[in-house]
Amino acid sequence: MRDPASSSLPAAERTVFFVSDGTGITAETFGHSVLTQFELRFKQIRLPFIDTLEKAYDAVRRINESCVQDGKRPIVFSTLVKADLSAVVRRSSGMHMDLIHTFVEPLEQELGIKSSHTIGRSHNIADSDEYKNRIEAINFSLAHDDGQSDKNLALADVILVGVSRSGKTPTSLYLAMQYGIKAANYPLIPEDFQRGKLPGTLAQYKNKIFGLSIAPERLAEVRNERRPGSKYAALENCRYEINEAETMMRREGIRWMSSTTKSIEEIAATILQEIRLERHSY
Amino acid sequence: MRDPASSSLPAAERTVFFVSDGTGITAETFGHSVLTQFELRFKQIRLPFIDTLEKAYDAVRRINESCVQDGKRPIVFSTLVKADLSAVVRRSSGMHMDLIHTFVEPLEQELGIKSSHTIGRSHNIADSDEYKNRIEAINFSLAHDDGQSDKNLALADVILVGVSRSGKTPTSLYLAMQYGIKAANYPLIPEDFQRGKLPGTLAQYKNKIFGLSIAPERLAEVRNERRPGSKYAALENCRYEINEAETMMRREGIRWMSSTTKSIEEIAATILQEIRLERHSY
Numbered sequence: 334m335r336d337p338a339s340s341s342l343p344a345a346e347r348t349v350f351f352v353s354d355g356t357g358i359t360a361e362t363f364g365h366s367v368l369t370q371f372e373l374r375f376k377q378i379r380l381p382f383i384d385t386l387e388k389a390y391d392a393v394r395r396i397n398e399s400c401v402q403d404g405k406r407p408i409v410f411s412t413l414v415k416a417d418l419s420a421v422v423r424r425s426s427g428m429h430m431d432l433i434h435t436f437v438e439p440l441e442q443e444l445g446i447k448s449s450h451t452i453g454r455s456h457n458i459a460d461s462d463e464y465k466n467r468i469e470a471i472n473f474s475l476a477h478d479d480g481q482s483d484k485n486l487a488l489a490d491v492i493l494v495g496v497s498r499s500g501k502t503p504t505s506l507y508l509a510m511q512y513g514i515k516a517a518n519y520p521l522i523p524e525d526f527q528r529g530k531l532p533g534t535l536a537q538y539k540n541k542i543f544g545l546s547i548a549p550e551r552l553a554e555v556r557n558e559r560r561p562g563s564k565y566a567a568l569e570n571c572r573y574e575i576n577e578a579e580t581m582m583r584r585e586g587i588r589w590m591s592s593t594t595k596s597i598e599e600i601a602a603t604i605l606q607e608i609r610l611e612r613h614s615y
Numbered sequence: 616m617r618d619p620a621s622s623s624l625p626a627a628e629r630t631v632f633f634v635s636d637g638t639g640i641t642a643e644t645f646g647h648s649v650l651t652q653f654e655l656r657f658k659q660i661r662l663p664f665i666d667t668l669e670k671a672y673d674a675v676r677r678i679n680e681s682c683v684q685d686g687k688r689p690i691v692f693s694t695l696v697k698a699d700l701s702a703v704v705r706r707s708s709g710m711h712m713d714l715i716h717t718f719v720e721p722l723e724q725e726l727g728i729k730s731s732h733t734i735g736r737s738h739n740i741a742d743s744d745e746y747k748n749r750i751e752a753i754n755f756s757l758a759h760d761d762g763q764s765d766k767n768l769a770l771a772d773v774i775l776v777g778v779s780r781s782g783k784t785p786t787s788l789y790l791a792m793q794y795g796i797k798a799a800n801y802p803l804i805p806e807d808f809q810r811g812k813l814p815g816t817l818a819q820y821k822n823k824i825f826g827l828s829i830a831p832e833r834l835a836e837v838r839n840e841r842r843p844g845s846k847y848a849a850l851e852n853c854r855y856e857i858n859e860a861e862t863m864m865r866r867e868g869i870r871w872m873s874s875t876t877k878s879i880e881e882i883a884a885t886i887l888q889e890i891r892l893e894r895h896s897y
Contacts, residue, residue: 358881
């Protein structure tokens with residue numbers, strides 16, 4: 334959806350504007366979560382930093398032009414806080430989806446406080462402890478990618494295991510970046526299968542190990558992109574490794590899931606659910 | 616907000632539920648974008664896979680319990696599609712924020728198609744071209760982290776440069792993961808300053824180079840966490856490197872920004888804006 338390149342979809346059906354007095358990230362994140370519900374291509378245009386009347390009129394002009402060009406009214410996700418700017422943009426020919434007025438205002442009433450948007454303060458994410466946790470988690474996950482380091486494994490929130498190309502690296506980075514979770518990952522390799530044991534350093538951390546498996550056919554496909562025609566990528570070898578890995582995980586009592594048809598987001602959601610990282614409020 | 620650990624905030628003020636018939640990712644992403652507007656701690660509980668009446672009643676029970684415990688009604692972000700399930704959960708004592716009915720239904724009318732949520736199909740992200748792009752971009756960015764490889768730099772969408780610890784790595788990974796952008800990054804090191812030139816391989820890609828700088832004081836702080844008391848971390852050295860790096864970027868006509876008080880999200884938004892990666896629809 335963000336990159337509407339999927340070949341099965343028709344040409345861009347509709348133009349979407351994200352209008353904001355700040356970076357536009359809120360309008361965009363929010364808009365994306367709604368638009369992903371539709372199997373359509375959207376041409377997406379961000380109009381950040383709309384913080385003067387002049388810029389607001391300029392935004393309206395762009396929205397109206399696109400309406401004429403497309404022959405269809407654009408969809409406008411807006412997080413404009415100031416009433417005068419919002420009133421200007423609302424008069425465009427777009428379909429106006431107003432995050433602030435629809436959800437933030439009722440919540441302000443409910444919570445009895447003003448939102449940072451309303452009081453015009455950019456919530457300084459970069460200074461928060463949460464943000465520092467995330468950066469720390471990213472560094473941790475990078476340093477502990479692919480079994481690179483046994484150091485500080487005790488600090489890991491989760492240790493992902495699985496055969497090469499089962500999805501461990503992107504999942505670890507996503508967990509770190511999105512949730513501030515220190516996610517190490519460790520490959521299961523043929524030597525482990527021959528010894529019939531988990532890599533030695535992992536045994537003591539069994540309660541935070543989570544396994545990823547994948548259909549051998551899909552694994553062969555992914556590995557062939559990387560090393561075409563190799564033994565590593567051969568279907569028979571993939572079948573062997575997956576079978577051994579799943580047998581080992583069952584024997585060791587390790588929770589695991591298949592990543593075959595799952596996105597990183599879905600894998601991460603399941604891991605959070607399974608591992609129950611309470612201190613991260615999940 | 617996701618990890619409500621910021622020491623300046625009071626204890627969890629309100630419980631928030633994310634109720635979904637799927638993974639809950641949409642409800643959660645959406646809810647987060649709204650809740651980040653409030654400087655409050657929220658206790659967050661995900662209730663995914665609520666796809667039967669029994670589970671819906673169970674969700675209501677949990678919401679009501681939390682209401683009694685907190686003495687305040689919880690906030691419920693819901694993406695339940697089926698009318699019968701939605702009707703059950705709506706009767707809880709929580710404050711109901713319904714993504715589907717509020718935005719998706721009007722959009723269905725506007726676009727003249729049903730949403731994937733409504734037709735009960737889990738949009739199989741993992742199979743889309745967009746998703747494959749993202750995974751490819753993550754692999755690319757990892758392989759091109761910290762000047763590790765000059766190979767295929769021609770394929771990079773953007774090449775970040777800056778002194779060590781100026782924020783290049785997390786920004787590159789965020790651009791890849793969130794937007795499917797192939798982001799390489801290259802450190803500017805004292806040898807480059809002595810030669811008074813950009814690293815040789817980069818000269819031909821100047822149009823896609825973007826620089827990150829950072830306040831010397833902040834840099835010294837970050838570096839001291841990593842190598843306490845080193846020359847590398849000394850404020851004087853940080854001042855020297857930053858001054859040289861900024862002089863070089865100005866001389867070479869490279870666009871750059873300071874990452875000092877910016878979050879990864881804000882840095883990425885600015886880079887997208889500056890580089891105008893049209894083929895990614897930004």
